[in-house]
Amino acid sequence: MSWFGxxxxxxxSPAATRQDRQKCWESRDQYFECLDGAGxxxxxxxxxxxxxxxxxxxKSCAKSWIDYFNKRRVLAEKQKDMLAQSQLQSQEVNRKL
Numbered sequence: 001m002s003w004f005g006x007x008x009x010x011x012x013s014p015a016a017t018r019q020d021r022q023k024c025w026e027s028r029d030q031y032f033e034c035l036d037g038a039g040x041x042x043x044x045x046x047x048x049x050x051x052x053x054x055x056x057x058x059k060s061c062a063k064s065w066i067d068y069f070n071k072r073r074v075l076a077e078k079q080k081d082m083l084a085q086s087q088l089q090s091q092e093v094n095r096k097l
Contacts, residue, residue: 027056027061030057034050
């Protein structure tokens with residue numbers, strides 16, 4: 001079975017090739033773009049809105065990569081929110097000076 005497939009045996013899968021990684025990143029980007037269009041931050045909460053791109057993403061990427069990318073997406077959004085909030089607070093302080 002391929003590196004990205006679900007392998008139930010104890011065989012070790014070969015490392016991903018450059019092409020495998022590129023395909024994974026491209027399918028991730030397409031899926032996340034669909035999520036952005038649907039206004040969804042957390043992957044899996046989009047219902048049927050991004051089914052086609054989600055299937056391709058799950059087919060192209062290792063499960064561990066999918067878990068990482070999905071968690072990183074949520075974290076990045078939280079960081080953006082915190083940065084925006086920090087900038088607003090800084091602007092308010094500067095106005096008072």
